[in-house]
Amino acid sequence: MRTIQKLSLALLLLMAFTIKLNAQNQIEIVIVGSAHDNSKSTINFQAIIDKLKNFKPDMVFGEYLPQGDYAKLEESNWAKELFKKEYDYLEKLNPESPKNIEVQIKKDQKALAKFAYYHKTRMNLAVNYAKNWDRGNTDYQIFVLENYMKQSFGKEEQLTYTKMFGGIDSLKKIGLYRPGSEYSKIYFPLIYQLKQDRIYNMDCQTYDKPWSEAWGKTDSLYKILTSKAKADNTSQEAATIKAIEKYWSYNEDEAKIFNADPYAGMNTAKYGVLDEAWNFYGGRHFYGYAGFPTETVKEMIAQWTLRNEGMCKNIVEQAKAKKANRVVVGVGASHRKWMEEILAKNPSVKIVSYNDLH
Numbered sequence: 001m002r003t004i005q006k007l008s009l010a011l012l013l014l015m016a017f018t019i020k021l022n023a024q025n026q027i028e029i030v031i032v033g034s035a036h037d038n039s040k041s042t043i044n045f046q047a048i049i050d051k052l053k054n055f056k057p058d059m060v061f062g063e064y065l066p067q068g069d070y071a072k073l074e075e076s077n078w079a080k081e082l083f084k085k086e087y088d089y090l091e092k093l094n095p096e097s098p099k100n101i102e103v104q105i106k107k108d109q110k111a112l113a114k115f116a117y118y119h120k121t122r123m124n125l126a127v128n129y130a131k132n133w134d135r136g137n138t139d140y141q142i143f144v145l146e147n148y149m150k151q152s153f154g155k156e157e158q159l160t161y162t163k164m165f166g167g168i169d170s171l172k173k174i175g176l177y178r179p180g181s182e183y184s185k186i187y188f189p190l191i192y193q194l195k196q197d198r199i200y201n202m203d204c205q206t207y208d209k210p211w212s213e214a215w216g217k218t219d220s221l222y223k224i225l226t227s228k229a230k231a232d233n234t235s236q237e238a239a240t241i242k243a244i245e246k247y248w249s250y251n252e253d254e255a256k257i258f259n260a261d262p263y264a265g266m267n268t269a270k271y272g273v274l275d276e277a278w279n280f281y282g283g284r285h286f287y288g289y290a291g292f293p294t295e296t297v298k299e300m301i302a303q304w305t306l307r308n309e310g311m312c313k314n315i316v317e318q319a320k321a322k323k324a325n326r327v328v329v330g331v332g333a334s335h336r337k338w339m340e341e342i343l344a345k346n347p348s349v350k351i352v353s354y355n356d357l358h
Contacts, residue, residue, distance in 0.1 A: 033333035039180025064136030204310025214299035221293035236290030248277035272337030
């Protein structure tokens with residue numbers, strides 16, 4: 001009997017130790033739901049940066065596609081088309097390429113780690129990131145050049161910069177410098193202030209085509225629903241539309257709170273519910289309602305879930321490879337809720353809410 005008791009106690013102690021060890025080895029991840037356009041915002045972005053900086057992340061991820069994924073996409077994919085324009089723009093201005101671009105990138109990274117003000121080296125690094133299909137770090141290096149280095153350029157460096165990148169208006173027009181983006185406002189300054197040298201790419205575009213097809217079908221069916229509701233405001237379809245409009249709206253008090261601090265608002269449970277409704281024509285709450293396109297919304301959600309699962313996989317794999325303890329992920333607010341739910345199921349991950357940071 002005593003032997004059995006000793007074995008039971010030993011087993012319990014082993015289980016407790018294993019649970020404690022697993023908890024210690026968890027990657028702490030903050031998913032920050034973000035606005036893609038912050039150009040008209042009057043928020044104190046440095047306060048957001050400070051909250052994230054105090055979390056002391058080892059890695060900062062952005063909603064950029066990993067460079068190796070571009071070759072797997074169809075030419076018509078929007079993400080590939082978008083970056084191809086930027087790639088072609090820089091390629092035209094900088095036709096010469098190093099013999100081994102990855103070796104050159106590592107060499108330039110090493111040089112800048114020793115001395116950050118090798119301006120020509122940083123210019124070359126930005127161009128080579130683009131040639132190597134790394135949009136996130138192309139954007140980051142151009143941001144650093146524009147915001148932290150340009151003011152100390154000598155005359156020759158200024159001429160070189162203009163020759164390699166064109167003017168600021170051209171960079172903005174082509175999309176290589178987006179001062180109103182969440183990256184320019186939050187994540188690039190965060191990386192720079194942390195003295196880190198890159199942003200990590202984690203987007204997933206594998207499921208974009210079936211997602212777009214499901215979206216198109218849903219949109220067509222939703223238009224039929226709204227037409228029927230307008231034609232007869234006493235119909236079941238009209239009742240469905242009224243219910244959706246009520247469901248996906250903030251009340252007046254909630255709207256005031258959200259507008260006072262949109263980034264806190266975008267990272268609440270309430271916003272997650274509303275955002276699903278906005279993006280999915282009402283969302284899962286309205287499955288089975290009269291006229292609601294239940295089956296095509298299910299198709300949309302299936303593809304959306306796959307994309308978010310792909311993004312989460314990219315984050316966890318890279319974080320484990322780097323042995324990261326804490327990670328910040330800047331992502332469009334429509335992804336946050338889904339990604340948190342996916343990552344919460346992973347025993348190697350601990351989700352930390354942005355709104356719990358200080």
